[in-house]
Amino acid sequence: MPKSERTFEPEQDFSGRGQRAAALLLMGLLLAYYTYRVSAGTTDVKALFALLVFLVVAAFVGLLWLMPARLSYTIYDDHLEIGHLLGKRRILLENVRLVKPVEYALGRRSGSASLPGYYVGRFQSSLGKLTAYAGRPEGKGLLLLLNTGEMVLLTPKQAKLMRERLRRSLPAAAVVEDDEPQA
Secondary structure (H helix, E strand, C coil), rough: CEEEEEECCCCCCCCCCHHHHHHHHHHHHHHHHHHHHHHCCCCCHHHHHHHHHHHHHHHHHHHHHHHHHHHEEEECCCCEEECCCCCCEEEEHHHHEEEEEEEEEEEEEEEEECCCCCEEEEEECCCEEEEEEEECCCCEEEEEECCCCCCCEECCCHHHHHHHHHHHHHHCCCCCCCCCCCC
């Protein structure tokens, strides 16, 4: 594997994350209590069933913390690797036509996962249809236009530095724009 040049962390928005987790855990407790009250069988079976319901909800709440932590962007000599919860996406640098700083707002999604600090998948956005690997639903980011026409949105904390690293690594035919989007 080529030597890693640099890993970049996403700019993430965790607003509402704690409240959602607390609400889900409370819902899990209520579901567990309801399951215990209405399930048939002995008290031991009721208790095990209620515990199982709560553990399933608690595991889902754990995803609220795990998913955002798995998002990263790593530039190698010949490709960009985007790490996310379900694996990694590898984009060959020779397939990148344009890198452009943008201001965006993600909208309707299809085949996507979004939780506070984790917006991954296909989205309709203010820029059109794109594939996002973002840590926030709106703000500033880097848009990569691939030779296939696909638009890929990244939201690195150090966008300028990542753009410079991409400029040095991309083929000469690729364009890296410097203009920052207007706020």
